Amino acid sequence: MLDTLRTLFLTALHAFHRRATVQYPEQPPYLPPRYRGRIILSRDPDGAERCVACNLCAVACPVDCISLQKTEADGRWYPEYFRINFSRCIFCGLCEEACPTYAIQLTPDFEMGEYARSNLVYEKEDLLISGTGKYPDYSFYHVAGIPVPGKARGASERERPPVDLHSLLP
Amino acid sequence: MTYPALSAIILTPLVILGLATVLTWVERRLLGVWQDRYGPNRVGPGGMFQAVADGTKILFKQDWIPPFADRGIFVAAPAIGMMTVLLAFAAIPLTMGTGIAGDMNVGLLFILGMMGLGVYAVVLAGWSSNSKYALLGGMRAAAQMISYEVFMGLSVLGVVMMAGSFNLRAIVAAQAGVWFIIPQCLGFGVFMLAGIAQTHRLPFDLPEGENELGAGFHTEYSGMKFGMFFIAEYAGIILVSSLVTTLYLGGWRGPFLPPAVWSALKTGGVVVFFILLRAGLPRPRYDQLMALGWKILLPLSLFNVMATGTILMLRAS
Numbered sequence: 084m085l086d087t088l089r090t091l092f093l094t095a096l097h098a099f100h101r102r103a104t105v106q107y108p109e110q111p112p113y114l115p116p117r118y119r120g121r122i123i124l125s126r127d128p129d130g131a132e133r134c135v136a137c138n139l140c141a142v143a144c145p146v147d148c149i150s151l152q153k154t155e156a157d158g159r160w161y162p163e164y165f166r167i168n169f170s171r172c173i174f175c176g177l178c179e180e181a182c183p184t185y186a187i188q189l190t191p192d193f194e195m196g197e198y199a200r201s202n203l204v205y206e207k208e209d210l211l212i213s214g215t216g217k218y219p220d221y222s223f224y225h226v227a228g229i230p231v232p233g234k235a236r237g238a239s240e241r242e243r244p245p246v247d248l249h250s251l252l253p
Numbered sequence: 254m255t256y257p258a259l260s261a262i263i264l265t266p267l268v269i270l271g272l273a274t275v276l277t278w279v280e281r282r283l284l285g286v287w288q289d290r291y292g293p294n295r296v297g298p299g300g301m302f303q304a305v306a307d308g309t310k311i312l313f314k315q316d317w318i319p320p321f322a323d324r325g326i327f328v329a330a331p332a333i334g335m336m337t338v339l340l341a342f343a344a345i346p347l348t349m350g351t352g353i354a355g356d357m358n359v360g361l362l363f364i365l366g367m368m369g370l371g372v373y374a375v376v377l378a379g380w381s382s383n384s385k386y387a388l389l390g391g392m393r394a395a396a397q398m399i400s401y402e403v404f405m406g407l408s409v410l411g412v413v414m415m416a417g418s419f420n421l422r423a424i425v426a427a428q429a430g431v432w433f434i435i436p437q438c439l440g441f442g443v444f445m446l447a448g449i450a451q452t453h454r455l456p457f458d459l460p461e462g463e464n465e466l467g468a469g470f471h472t473e474y475s476g477m478k479f480g481m482f483f484i485a486e487y488a489g490i491i492l493v494s495s496l497v498t499t500l501y502l503g504g505w506r507g508p509f510l511p512p513a514v515w516s517a518l519k520t521g522g523v524v525v526f527f528i529l530l531r532a533g534l535p536r537p538r539y540d541q542l543m544a545l546g547w548k549i550l551l552p553l554s555l556f557n558v559m560a561t562g563t564i565l566m567l568r569a570s
Contacts, residue, residue, distance in 0.1 A: 087534065094533035097287045104290045 114191035116217075119176045121192045122167055124207065125185065125216035132211065133186035133223060136162040140178035140187050148172045157232050159224065165207040170200050184223040188216040266339050273487035278304040280487075280528050287532040308480070316476030319382070326381035331474070331481035334374030338488040341367035345495050346422050348505045348512040360421040361413065364496060365406055368451055372398045374485070375453070375460060379470035390469025393539060394460035397450055400546045405447035407554040411440040411561040412500050425504030432503040439557040441501045443550050448493035450546070452486060455531040459539050494523035 105112055114120070127133050136153035137160070148171035154163035178187050197203050215221070230236040237244035278293060278300060285292025294300040318327055344360035357363060372395060379391015413419060415436065416427035424433075434441050450457040461469035471482045498504060498519040505512030507519075537545070 091529055091533045094287050095529055097289055100289050102289055102291060106291075 114193075116191060118191035118193075119174045119179075119189040121169075121190050121195055122172065122174075122178065122205075122210065123188055123190055123212045123216065124165060124210040125188055125212055125214065125218075127222035127224070128215055128220060129222060130213075131159075131224075132161055133184045134162050134165065135160040135184055135186070135223065136165075137183060139181040139183060143177040143181035145175060145177065146171045146173055149178060158229070159231055162207060165210060167205050167210060168203065169195060169205060170203040185216070185218045185221050186223075190216075265342055269339060269342055269488050269491065270484060272491055273484045274304045274308060276487045276490065276524065277307065277483070279524075280531070283525065283528045284532050287529065311480040312477055314476040316478060319384070319473050321383045322473060323381035323383060326377050327473075328478070330374050330378035330381060331478045331485070333377065334371060334485040335481050335488075337367045337371040337374065338485050338492055341492050342488075342495075344421060345492070345499065346425065346504065347516050356420065356422055359419045361409060361419045361424070361500075364492075365402070365409070368405075368489075368492075369398075369402055371451075371485075371489070372402075374482075375470045378474065378482070379460075382470070382473040384473055386467040387470055387472045390460045390466045390472065393466075394453060394470055397453065397457065397459060397542065397546075400543065401447045401450035401550075404443055404546070404550050404554040405451060407551070407558055408440040408443035408447060409500065410554075410558045411437045414558075414561050414565055421499050421504075425499055425506065428503040428506060432501060432506075434501040437501060437557070437561070439553060440561075441497075443554045443557065444500070445497065446545075446550060448497065449527070449530065450542070452489035452493055454486070454490060454527060456534040456536045457542060458536065459542060490524055490527050491520065494527065495520045497523045 125133050134151075136151055138151065138153070141147070141149040141151060148168040149166070150168075151165040152163040154161050174189065176189050179189050182188075195203070224231050224234065224239075226240050226242075228236070228239055228242055281303070282292040282294070282300065292300065293303040296302040296306050318324060341364045344357050344363045346356075346360075375394035375398070376391045379387045379389075379394065382388070382391075412424060412433050415433060416424040418424060418427075427433075446457075453460045459469075460466075461471070463469075466472070471479055474482060495516070498516060502519045502523070504519075505516040507515035510518070
């Protein structure tokens with residue numbers, strides 16, 4: 084009897100406790116910088132696409148939601164199309180880990196609700212952002228040993244000029 | 254029939270139905286408050302129109318009658334539940350002058366009778382659904398409501414003895430000095446418990462018992478028929494609360510404010526207490542419920558009748 088009344092009293096006291104509810108749309112939750120949300124394709128500091136269409140992300144993806152096709156221009160590889168089906172994506176971040184050029188990145192944004200399922204298929208122009216994402220200074224072609232227009236062989240960072248075989252004398 | 258009487262007859266059910274609908278929102282908000290959350294607060298200011306949204310939704314839902322159900326009774330059961338509750342309100346006096354039949358000389362008996370008839374709604378719903386969970390819920394409801402009705406009547410006897418009348422206005426008039434909750438505290442406690450059981454509210458909602466019976470007697474009900482059970486339950490809460498107010502809390506008596514406001518305030522307070530019970534207490538086992546009724550509450554209410562009678566006799570002689 085008394086413990087019942089005590090229970091009621093303590094329950095009534097909860098009216099003055101702090102609310103546990105987060106009033107979501109008005110009061111956005113804190114998302115840490117490494118939150119795994121909407122996937123984007125970033126660009127290097129020069130503004131060119133980072134993605135080299137190596138397909139590693141598509142291989143790593145456990146739900147096969149990434150689809151892309153390689154094309155070439157000026158000695159660089161690009162994705163001809165790059166498609167992520169977000170109705171399949173489980174936001175595991177394995178694509179980001181697999182990416183050798185930091186092109187594909189997960190962002191702290193999850194508000195991607197749609198009324199039609201087909202709207203969840205993001206094409207390359209939906210995925211590409213204008214910035215560099217989490218790695219502001221990284222540019223794959225500046226560290227890779229491949230010659231591209233504007234950068235000769237041997238001009239990469241931490242790369243020595245190529246050895247001239249014909250100048251080698253005994 | 255006079256014009257004010259007619260308007261009271263038309264207005265009372267409308268007001269009660271409106272209040273019961275709003276009460277569904279009030280309950281959810283209050284439960285939220287006591288569970289450290291907000292409750293429905295999106296539709297309209299503070300979520301006020303949640304009840305309207307729910308009502309609209311339930312009106313447009315498919316109203317399905319299972320093919321195995323006893324059709325006639327199945328349809329009649331929620332109507333009976335609604336009707337008995339609304340009829341019982343006829344005898345409740347809001348103030349000295351207002352109320353449809355506030356001056357009925359057997360007002361209290363009429364209300365107890367109507368609440369007794371309310372059992373039919375639940376039992377018939379459980380029976381006509383022709384499904385085992387509904388039937389179990391109906392059987393539980395029958396046993397629970399009939400046994401708790403016994404000492405609901407007995408607990409009220411103390412009040413009737415002190416007031417010397419079944420007339421609810423006379424009972425309030427007899428509380429001019431001290432409210433009956435003081436001399437009849439035992440009867441008040443028993444009446445509250447019986448009232449919870451009678452409206453099969455939590456923690457005594459065993460006829461519905463979600464975790465063992467699905468939804469109990471209204472398992473097979475959908476759409477507005479379910480809505481009517483729902484609204485009838487909330488109207489039942491208001492009925493028991495206003496009855497507690499009238500019998501034990503001095504009805505419309507109180508300083509400064511007009512009588513109708515006092516009635517409403519006290520009834521509202523009891524309603525809030527009902528919701529607090531739901532927020533705070535777990536549901537007992539069915540045999541515990543019956544044991545509490547027959548082994549504790551029945552002797553208590555009999556003792557209350559005996560003690561009240563003895564004291565009244567000694568005082569008279």
